[in-house]
Amino acid sequence: LKNRPLMNKEIHDLIVSHEKVAHVQLQNPLDHALLVLIKSGYTAIPVLDKDYRVQGQISKTEILDSILGLERLEMERLHDITVEAVMNPKIPRLNTDATFGKALTTSISHPFICIEDEYEAFVGILTRRSILALINRYFK
Amino acid sequence: LKNRPLMNKEIHDLIVSHEKVAHVQLQNPLDHALLVLIKSGYTAIPVLDKDYRVQGQISKTEILDSILGLERLEMERLHDITVEAVMNPKIPRLNTDATFGKALTTSISHPFICIEDEYEAFVGILTRRSILALINRYFK
Numbered sequence: 646l647k648n649r650p651l652m653n654k655e656i657h658d659l660i661v662s663h664e665k666v667a668h669v670q671l672q673n674p675l676d677h678a679l680l681v682l683i684k685s686g687y688t689a690i691p692v693l694d695k696d697y698r699v700q701g702q703i704s705k706t707e708i709l710d711s712i713l714g715l716e717r718l719e720m721e722r723l724h725d726i727t728v729e730a731v732m733n734p735k736i737p738r739l740n741t742d743a744t745f746g747k748a749l750t751t752s753i754s755h756p757f758i759c760i761e762d763e764y765e766a767f768v769g770i771l772t773r774r775s776i777l778a779l780i781n782r783y784f785k
Numbered sequence: 786l787k788n789r790p791l792m793n794k795e796i797h798d799l800i801v802s803h804e805k806v807a808h809v810q811l812q813n814p815l816d817h818a819l820l821v822l823i824k825s826g827y828t829a830i831p832v833l834d835k836d837y838r839v840q841g842q843i844s845k846t847e848i849l850d851s852i853l854g855l856e857r858l859e860m861e862r863l864h865d866i867t868v869e870a871v872m873n874p875k876i877p878r879l880n881t882d883a884t885f886g887k888a889l890t891t892s893i894s895h896p897f898i899c900i901e902d903e904y905e906a907f908v909g910i911l912t913r914r915s916i917l918a919l920i921n922r923y924f925k
């Protein structure tokens with residue numbers, strides 16, 4: 646007997662609110678983005694535009710790839726390249742009214758999902774950790 | 786009605802076999818480890834010893850932290866430091882006879898889990914992705 650209510654559950658109380666989410670802006674230089682990534686300790690973080698809309702995600706991999714020269718990492722170039730130029734524009738998003746079932750399916754291939762409201766403003770992220778923790782509570 | 790069989794299920798057919806797992810050895814120099822990480826695209830990978838036992842995990846973060854000087858990343862030092870000197874010795878492990886329920890609980894805080902046999906030899910890894918995919922199939 647599969648329990649439907651879990652799959653239809655709202656995701657509202659699972660969201661990491663935007664104030665707690667490390668993020669960068671499109672026009673930030675890469676040295677700023679690298680600092681935020683190193684300080685936060687996160688693998689990948691969202692990239693927002695001036696209207697607080699999600700435009701993509703960035704990780705240390707994209708930043709290092711962009712300055713990897715033949716001999717060395719050309720760190721001095723970090724200040725002259727913007728986040729927008731190297732970020733990954735593919736980032737999973739769901740609306741605040743999405744069901745838990747939809748979030749579960751999306752999380753299979755994505756460590757975190759960006760949550761937007763009906764005006765497409767960034768509300769926060771949903772992580773695999775919070776999805777796994779809820780499923781664990783459901784079965785125990 | 787909670788379905789017990791899922792929590793008691795064996796993890797055997799969920800394991801990514803050791804041949805397919807990118808890994809490095811304790812005595813490898815960091816330039817080798819950085820290359821394996823960049824080429825594989827993975828955030829963190831297991832570190833094994835000569836007897837094929839798991840000793841820890843390593844990511845780009847540990848490697849870059851170790852060569853971050855005042856002004857720049859001192860890439861030339863990468864060849865002189867071993868993986869053992871900078872790796873994170875904390876890595877979750879389970880035995881091949883662990884239940885799915887135990888793997889689910891462990892995966893809440895760890896993106897992947899190392900699986901060992903009864904002689905502690907490395908068998909492979911269990912990823913959050915495979916745990917989420919199985920749960921998704923269970924409810925759909």
Ligand SMILES: Nc1ncnc2c1ncn2[C@@H]1O[C@@H]2COP(=O)(O)O[C@H]3[C@@H](O)[C@H](n4cnc5c(N)ncnc54)O[C@@H]3COP(=O)(O)O[C@H]2[C@H]1O
Pocket residue numbers: 661665666667668685686687688689690691756757770772773774775828893894895896
């Ligand atoms: N400071 C910390 N404290 C406790 N545990 C930590 C931690 N940093 C990482 N972890 C653990 O490691 C997992 C993978 O983190 P990662 O940074 O690769 O991957 C993260 C990161 O890319 C992103 N993320 C999570 N929280 C974030 C935040 N507040 N701001 C920006 N990005 C975040 O979502 C991915 C999945 O996160 P999730 O929580 O499922 O999974 C996290 C969590 O279980």
Ligand SMILES: Nc1ncnc2c1ncn2[C@@H]1O[C@@H]2COP(=O)(O)O[C@H]3[C@@H](O)[C@H](n4cnc5c(N)ncnc54)O[C@@H]3COP(=O)(O)O[C@H]2[C@H]1O
Pocket residue numbers: 688753754755756801805806807808825826827828829830831896897910912913914915
């Ligand atoms: N080449 C690729 N093809 C398809 N999807 C990819 C991929 N690389 C990464 N992903 C996706 O991104 C997730 C996070 O990968 P990450 O490298 O941060 O974190 C990975 C990595 O640290 C480790 N891992 C996974 N497979 C590995 C392997 N074959 N060898 C070594 N480490 C592996 O386990 C973590 C969790 O893996 P998981 O599969 O749950 O979750 C993966 C997967 O959903």
